[in-house]
Amino acid sequence: MRGATAAADRIGFARLTKMAFDGVSLLPLWQQLIDKVTNGTASAGEGLDLSLIAQLLGQKATGLAVQDEVLALHQLFRSPCSAEQPRLRVLALAAAIDMGGNTPIEFLLENSDIELTTLYVVPGAAIPDPLPEHDVAIVVASDSEECRHALAEIATRAPSWPRPLLNPPDRVANLDRDKLYRLLNGIDGLDIPATIAVSRAQLLEVVLLSQTLPEAADGTDFPVIIRPRGSHAGVGLAKLDGPTELANYLIERREQDFFVSRFVDYSSEDGQFRKYRIAIADGKAYACHMAIADQWNIWYLNAGMSESEEKRQEEATFMHTFDFGFALRHRSALAAMTERVGLDYFMVDCAQTKSGDLLIFEADNTAVVHNMDSPQLFPYKPPQMHKIFDAFAAMLQRRAQQHADRAA
Template identity: 70%
Template sequence: MQHPVSTPIGMTVPDYADRIGFAQLTRRAFEGVDLHPLRDQLVARIAEGAALAGEGLDLSLITQLLGDKEQGLAIQSEVLTFHQLFRTPCAGPKPGLRVLALAADIDMGGNTPIEFLLEGSDIELLTLYVVKGVGLPEKLPDHDVAIVVASDSEECREALALIEKAAPHWPRPLLNRPDLIGNLDRDKLYRLLTGVSGLDIPATVHATRAQLSSLSEGRIACEDIAGELHFPMIARPRGSHAGVGLAKLDDASALAAYLAEREEQDFFVARFVDYVSPDGLYRKYRLAMVDGKPYACHMAIADRWDIWYLNAYMAFSEEKRAEEAIFMLDFDHAFAARHRSALDEMSRRVGLDYFIVDCAENQDGELLVFEADNTAVVHNMDSPVVFPYKPPQMRNIFAAFAAMLSRHGEASEGGAT
């Protein structure tokens, strides 16, 4: 029965379904394990009518990992029509803390991959999918602390709105509150962070295909879309991630060619910032902000501006990895110290307990912010042989995240029993 969201919310013993889960299955795929046999086994169980809800959700994820996003989402939505609560057990025999993650019915990258952050801990994770037409249950599963893991994307808006209505009556501490997650959208983030001393964030503005077509044809100027916009500019389809559709456009003819290749109707555009280092290389950083404190996640180095970790080919360069290792080792008294004021103010304005920042340093030495979100992957899957400096750093982040949850959990009325 759906909760009316305007009255106090009770709690009850959870009726969950166990699953292999996001972290384990993604790790298997990352390590090159063939997931087809497991997929076929789960499909057979469904055909026999013997599959459990957790197995159905695992099948959805495996299908997405194998490249069929549409079919994977169809399986997930079907499973979620009859079961919304799933458990990922803790590493120990008894949980020291019970965390309730509030997720949306979206693809595998649309919710915070919290399972990675809890690997090896004594924290039991319950994930409750807040589904359209179903909403929140009349009584929540018993937990010590809750955290919203749905993203700021359009597909999550209804789930976030349902959680936001219930938030004032939540029986336990609720982290990453839904009203704050909405501020991470690219255009809203610029408005939120503009004016922070020592921080550079280009105005990211929404532009329609019609506006950009007019610009490419010379019928309007860049400033007619946004005051600080000029060529060269960065364009991407609205709602895209991981570099999909991202392009640097040097002039109107480049814009016209870009539009001819894209079918989307809505885009984000921003001025291009050339953040190249004196040695001709670009350096892009991913930080995790946990309880207001920054932690280094990775450093990507490449000879191209449009970099992320995979296309920087860090695994093939001992020199790059040595620089990343120093970046992590010296982070607190080097990068974090240089940008402490900007990072502190950004954390205060964003207001979330946990979020991720992709950033660089511009040629004036300021913190150049590209994006902030609550769903970027922070993991410990990289080879400890190739990246020996990473596991200790990842464990530091995981420990900080667990400590944050525990601190809030201790403030709740009950503990795990």
């Protein structure tokens, strides 16, 4: 039933992703759910799980098509909760986007006594009135083109929301790459290169020498980092040193819109690049991970952390000393950034420049913070992840309690 407010139970994002991460074959479960769809016995929750399994198996288009069919009929879903009587009820407000487009909040609340219900805000289905019962709500949709409708719909209801509404939509809408640098520009001790939107036509003029790159990209000159607009996880990301490399890049890519920003060599004295993920929860910074590699285009999965005990020891030291090391060294820049972003919870991918400034690559509300890594290989990670999870849960509880106290 369209707009139904009864939550459909599902296996959930965290459990299915952990299965895939651990190398468990999802094909038997996929076939089981397909059989239910075929004979008409699949629930809405199982349909949404099927959509995620398809994406985890690399079938993104199929997964999104299934998701669209499910969300056309049902929008409210309940994730597994460890307590029969939860101490807190959280309502997550999500958009119909691929599996990386909403805050992966299940990881933050997994195995807790907090109940998580997710409401997908989709075209053609109004936000329920009255709303599903909850103690605190949080916007998990991202600042992306696919989420524009959801953010706009939530924004219309935000002023009259009956409970605390965290990560308000107007603040989430400041996080896309071409807006973030304007938001953070001018903070002492913080470097964030301007991210300029350029079209394929403009870049072709640079290739043909009809105009220079600074003329096309608001003063940004080679060497630059380029990526297709809207891309994530390094898709289409490249460093270009001149028009010839730009020409070759455009031959390989078919997108029409791109982001360019100046390249910053953030390598350390040993020639290695170090990239950090920081979580900000209720104004406080927490270490999530540290990736070390001999290349600039680094993210955790390509840094070889599992293969290097030396790298893991350095990451462990980074985590153990974070509060009186990295966080203390960059406390002013982190505090100013947190104030300007204005979100209750978000993540930052960053590094340190050669001059010691905090170099910001990205800040968003959808980067993954998880506890899936092997505790045998990464024994220092579970305590750190649970520190973040506990801080997130405490923030939710505190906001709900503050609201209750004001209403009393």
